[in-house]
Amino acid sequence: MNPEDLMNPETLATLVETGIAASTNVILAVIILIIGLTIAGSVRKGIKKAVHSSERMDDTLGAFFGSLAYYGIMAMVVIAMMGTFGIPTTSFVATLGAASLAIGLALQGTLSNLAAGVMLILFRPYRLGDWVELAGTSGAVKEITLFTTVLATGDNKKIIIPNGKSWGDTITNYSANPTRRVDLTFSIDYGDDIGKAMQIIQDTISADARVHADPAVFTAVAAHGESSVDIVTRAWCDTGDYWGVHFDAMKNVKEAFDQNDISIPYPHRVNIARKG
Structure with missing residues (x-):
């Protein structure tokens, strides 16, 4: 742009209008980001607190659901910020959905164990220290994660069972009743x-x-x-x-x-x- 053009009132007005619009978009995006971070953080803390106060639910489940809610809210915040700058979000959402589907298909076995782990932690058919029989193996429950259950057999062997097999098969809990x-x-x-x-x-x-x-x-x-x-x-x-x-x-x-x-x-x- 030539210096002479800057002296043109119409050009100056256009530049000022563009700068104001860009500044407004940046300020709006920052406000959306701050509000989104605040809401996401509060929701995550609230979920963790609610799960911690429940006797039927494990803290691991609270951390998982809290993180899931946090990143879900932040994904919506990013899409909203892109919209303030005029970036088309439809194609972005479609690409994100396709990528999520591809990842889900590739990790369906792992996600199956994850879903089973959530159900195990939620319904608690067995707890730490219980003597159980899972997937044809008997032992004391030493650890329950979102993906696996760890048993210690009578001769102290460590057995790691995917939660998909534990939840999908018969569970015999010898310690459940007094x-x-x-x-x-x-x-x-x-x-x-x-x-x-x-x-x-x-x-x-x-x-x-x-x-x-x-x-x-x-x-x-x-x-x-x-x-x-x-x-x-x-x-x-x-x-x-x-x-x-x-x-x-x-x-x-x-x-x-x-x-x-x-x-x-x-x-x-x-x-x-x-x-x-």
Whole structure:
């Protein structure tokens, strides 16, 4: 532009008008950015606080939803700022949508685990420390993230299970209820006194202080086996005492049988030989 043109009143008016419009757009964009940052930050903090105050929801879920809301609001803020400068946003939104779809298809397995992780953290079918069976593997829950669940097996192996498999399969939580029933089967010889054996079993197991009196210990004849009479026993105890009661009952009943001449028979087989 020539210096002479700057002296033209119309040119000066146009330049001043353009400068004012550009300055106005910049100021408006800055205001939108400040308001957007404030709203996004407040929403993220509010979500985290709400989740933290809920006993059913984990803080990890609050951080995830808070960040999701924050970046969603900021995306709308960027689009609004582009609109103040006259930049077409329709094509930008379409491109963003196509890119999101492509990323979602490429990461569908990961997103499936993420969605399952959200459901696990939200509904809490198991918690840290619970003994569970997930995807055919049993262990104590050591960590729950948005993508995986970490178990420690009985021999202290670390098992990492994708949340998609945990949520999509049967979940067995052995620690969910405060009490559990211990089911045991004892075998006696056909020549032994069944009533005496059943009374010995009931008295021996009931003597364990960890076994609940209500419901009382239950005993009944379950089957007539090939070489034994099988007696089933059911006793209730606290969940944490399950294996202790189980192992001690097996030992104590065997010793009580020995003291009262009740025998646990070995399997018998009869071989018949034909001549010729």
